[in-house]
Amino acid sequence: xxxxxxxxxxxxxxxxxxxxxxxxxxxxxxxxxxxxxxxxxxxxxxxxxxxxxxxxxxxxxxxxxxxxxxxxxxxxxxxxxxxxxxxxxxxxxxxxxxxxxxxxxxxxxxxxxxxxxxxxxxxxxxxxxxxxxxxxxxxxxxxxxxxxxxxxxxxxxxxxxxxxxxxxxxxxxxxxxxxxxxxxxxxxxxxxxxxxxxxxxxxxxxxxxxxxxxxxxxxxxxxxxxxxxxxxxxxxxxxxxxxxxxxxxxxxxxxxxxxxxxxxxxxxxxxxxxxxxxxxxxxxxxxxxxxxxxxxxxxxxxxxxxxxxxxxxxxxxxxxxxxxxxxxxxxxxxxxxxxxxxxxxxxxxxxxxxxxxxxxxxxxxxxxxxxxxxxxxxxxxxxxxxxxxxxxxxxxxxxxxxxxxxxxxxxxxxxxxxxxxxxxxxxxxxxxxxxxxxxxxxxxxxx
Numbered sequence: 001x002x003x004x005x006x007x008x009x010x011x012x013x014x015x016x017x018x019x020x021x022x023x024x025x026x027x028x029x030x031x032x033x034x035x036x037x038x039x040x041x042x043x044x045x046x047x048x049x050x051x052x053x054x055x056x057x058x059x060x061x062x063x064x065x066x067x068x069x070x071x072x073x074x075x076x077x078x079x080x081x082x083x084x085x086x087x088x089x090x091x092x093x094x095x096x097x098x099x100x101x102x103x104x105x106x107x108x109x110x111x112x113x114x115x116x117x118x119x120x121x122x123x124x125x126x127x128x129x130x131x132x133x134x135x136x137x138x139x140x141x142x143x144x145x146x147x148x149x150x151x152x153x154x155x156x157x158x159x160x161x162x163x164x165x166x167x168x169x170x171x172x173x174x175x176x177x178x179x180x181x182x183x184x185x186x187x188x189x190x191x192x193x194x195x196x197x198x199x200x201x202x203x204x205x206x207x208x209x210x211x212x213x214x215x216x217x218x219x220x221x222x223x224x225x226x227x228x229x230x231x232x233x234x235x236x237x238x239x240x241x242x243x244x245x246x247x248x249x250x251x252x253x254x255x256x257x258x259x260x261x262x263x264x265x266x267x268x269x270x271x272x273x274x275x276x277x278x279x280x281x282x283x284x285x286x287x288x289x290x291x292x293x294x295x296x297x298x299x300x301x302x303x304x305x306x307x308x309x310x311x312x313x314x315x316x317x318x319x320x321x322x323x324x325x326x327x328x329x330x331x332x333x334x335x336x337x338x339x340x341x342x343x344x345x346x347x348x349x350x351x352x353x354x355x356x357x358x359x360x361x362x363x364x365x366x367x368x369x370x371x372x373x374x375x376x377x378x379x380x381x382x383x384x385x386x387x388x389x390x391x392x393x394x395x396x397x398x399x400x401x402x403x404x405x406x407x408x409x410x411x412x413x414x415x416x417x418x419x420x421x422x423x424x425x426x427x428x429x430x431x432x433x434x435x436x437x438x439x440x441x442x443x444x445x446x447x
Contacts (some may be wrong), residue, residue: 009333012099014235015246016107016115016191021176021184029106038115042192043081047123049186051174052077055124057435059131059371060264070326071263073124079263083318084120084255089113090322092253095329111249118188119195119252126171128432129377129439131368137379138428145380147387150420158421160203161220162428168199169220170432176226179414194234194246197227198253199244211338212253213245222425245337247325251394254321256352257342258314265354266310268362269302276302282357283309289322290316314419320345378443379431385446386427390415394423405446 017348018027018038029245032038046052055074057106071079092112096103098348129132141147142162153371161169176185176193188196199218201208208214218226231237236244265282284291290312298306324341342351362368386409394415398406413430416422430440 009234009330010244010335012095012102014233015248016102016111017189017194017233019171019190019233020187022187023176029111032106036191037111037114039111039118039192042118042186043114043121044184045188046118046125046175047175049058050127051125052122052435052436054433054435057437058129059436060267065374066432071267073127076259076263077121077124080123080255080259081117081121081161083314084252085113085117085259086318087113087251087255087322087325088116088248090318091325094322094326098329114339115189115191115195116248116251116255117193119248120255122171122175122192122196123198123252123256124171126169126174126429126432127167127172128165128379129372129434129436130378132363133372133375134379134432135165135167137376138383139163140376141380141383146384148166150424153420154424155221155421156202157162157202157221160206161222161421162424163354164203164206164217165428165432166203166217166220167432168197168216168218169203169223170429172197172219173223173429174226174433175224176230179412190230190233191210191246191248193227193230194236195248195252197246198249200227200231200236200245206222212340212343213249221426222422226321238335247329247332250325250332250337250341251321254317254325254341255285257340258317258321261342261351261354261358262310262313262317265358266306268358269306273365276306278357279311280305282350283313285353286347287312287316288369310444316340317345317347320347374440378439381443381446382431382439386431387424390423390427391420408442 012051016029018029020027020038027038029037029187054072054074055077058073060071060073060076088110089112092109095112096107096109128138130137139162139244142150142159142165147162154162172193174185175188175196180182191272192200197218199213199216201217202221203217203222228237228243231243232248236246238244265274265279269276269279281396287309291309296305296308299308323346328337328344342348345351364384367440385405389398389405392402394400394417414426416426434442
C-alpha cells in the first residue's frame with residue numbers, strides 16, 4: 001500500500017454496519033434490542049460455534065504441560081476478547097464525543113466494545129493444530145510434499161493460497177462461507193467481519209508493501225468476492241479494487257499483541273523456562289511508572305508478584321493503545337496508518353525485550369520444537385490420506401482404504417465437482433479444524 005494513495009476518509013456510520021449476509025435492507029442501530037445488540041449476537045454465535053470450541057484442544061505455543069497450566073488457543077482467545085472489549089469501549093467513548101451524530105443513530109461505547117470483542121474472540125478460529133507450525137505444515141505439503149503434484153491444475157494465486165496456508169484467511173472462510181441451507185456461515189455483522197480481517201488482501205501479491213495490512217493475507221480466492229461485497233458496504237473498497245483495513249482491526253491487533261506478549265511470557269515463567277529474576281526485571285521495566293511499590297512489596301509468592309505485574313502491564317498497554325488510536329485516528333480513517341499501535345508504543349523497547357526472551361526460552365524450547373515436528377508428520381499424513389482418497393473417488397478409482405477414510409470425514413465437508421482448488425482448500429480447512437488430540441488420533445489410526 002502506498003501511503004500517498006488514499007485521500008478519502010472512511011465514515012464511522014458505514015463502518016459500524018449491522019448488515020448480515022442475505023439482508024435486503026440496512027439494519028438500523030436504533031431499532032435493535034437495547035438489551036442485546038446485533039454485535040453482541042455476533043459474540044454469542046462465535047462462542048457457541050464448534051470451530052471455537054475446538055480451540056480448547058489446540059496448542060497456543062507451549063504444548064500441554066503436566067506440571068502447570070498453560071494457555072490453549074481457547075483461553076488465549078477469551079483473554080484477547082476481554083482486552084479487545086476494554087479497548088473498544090474506551091475508544092468508542094471518545095469517538096462518540098468526537099462524533100455526537102453516532103449517538104443520535106443509537107450507537108453506544110458498548111457497541112464498539114462488542115465489535116472488537118467478537119472479532120478478537122474469533123481471531124484464532126482458523127488456526128490449525130500444533131501451534132504456529134500448523135500453517136507451515138499445510139503449506140509445506142503443497143510446496144514440497146505430495147500436494148505439489150497439483151500445481152499445474154491451479155492458478156498461480158490458488159496455488160499460493162495453499163502453499164502459504166494462512167490461519168487468518170481460514171478464519172474468514174469459517175465465519176462467512178455458505179453451504180447448503182446455511183447461507184453466510186455464522187452470519188456475523190459486516191462490522192465484525194471487517195474488524196476481524198486484519199489483512200484485507202488476497203495471497204498475491206505477496207507482501208507488496210511495508211503497510212501492516214499487507215503483512216499477511218486475509219482471504220482465500222474462494223472468499224474474495226464475498227469479502228469484497230462486505231468491504232464495499234463498509235466503505236473500505238477503493239476505486240482500483242484495493243481494500244482498506246477496518247479501523248477497529250487495529251484494536252483487535254493490539255489486543256492480540258498485548259496478550260501474546262505478556263501471557264506466553266507468563267506461561268514460560270510458571271513452567272520455569274524463564275527465571276523469575278529476569279521476568280520481574282523485564283515486567284518492572286514496563287510498568288515502572290505505574291507500579292504501587294508498597295502493594296508490590298506485600299506480595300510473598302512468585303505467582304502473586306507475576307500476576308500483579310502482568311495485570312498492571314495489560315492495563316498500562318490498554319490505556320496507551322486507546323490513546324494511540326485516537327491520536328492517529330485521522331491517519332487510520334484514511335487508510336494511511338502503516339504500523340500497528342504497539343509499534344507506536346513508547347514501551348516498544350520493553351515489549352521487544354520480552355518477546356526476544358520468549359523466543360529464546362519458549363518458542364525455541366526443545367519441547368515446543370518436538371511438538372511442531374510431530375505436527376508436520378501428522379498434518380502431512382492426514383492430507384495425504386484425505387486428498388488422495390477424495391481425488392481418486394472423483395476419478396472413480398477409490399480403493400477400499402480410500403472409501404473407509406472418506407467415511408471418517410464429516411457430512412458438512414463438501415467436495416466440489418470439477419474444482420480441484422475447492423476440493424484441496426476444503427480438505428486443508430478440515431485438517432486445520434482438527435484439535436491436536438483428534439489429529440494425533442487419526443494419524444495413529446492411519447500410520
